[in-house]
Amino acid sequence: MSSTDSCASCQLFGEFASLVCMNLFTRIALRIRATVDAGMTTAEYAVGTVAAVAFAAILYKVVRSPAVSSALSSIVQSALHAI
Numbered sequence: 451m452s453s454t455d456s457c458a459s460c461q462l463f464g465e466f467a468s469l470v471c472m473n474l475f476t477r478i479a480l481r482i483r484a485t486v487d488a489g490m491t492t493a494e495y496a497v498g499t500v501a502a503v504a505f506a507a508i509l510y511k512v513v514r515s516p517a518v519s520s521a522l523s524s525i526v527q528s529a530l531h532a533i
Contacts, residue, residue: 512518 513522
């Protein structure tokens with residue numbers, strides 16, 4: 451006895467109904483799986499966002515440091531004087 455034989459419509463309508471029942475169970479499983487995957491995707495986006503913010507904070511600290519600031523100023527000054 452298979453898992454689809456327990457369905458009442460399967461007993462009444464035979465093999466076609468068993469395909470319908472199997473299709474129903476497959477659709478339910480796909481919806482549940484899609485819901486679980488959606489949560490995982492959201493978590494992945496959250497981790498990616500936190501990593502991007504951390505990288506931006508580190509980059510901001512580096513660019514605002516006196517050594518990099520003076521190097522950038524000298525590059526801009528030399529470019530303006532070349533024009």
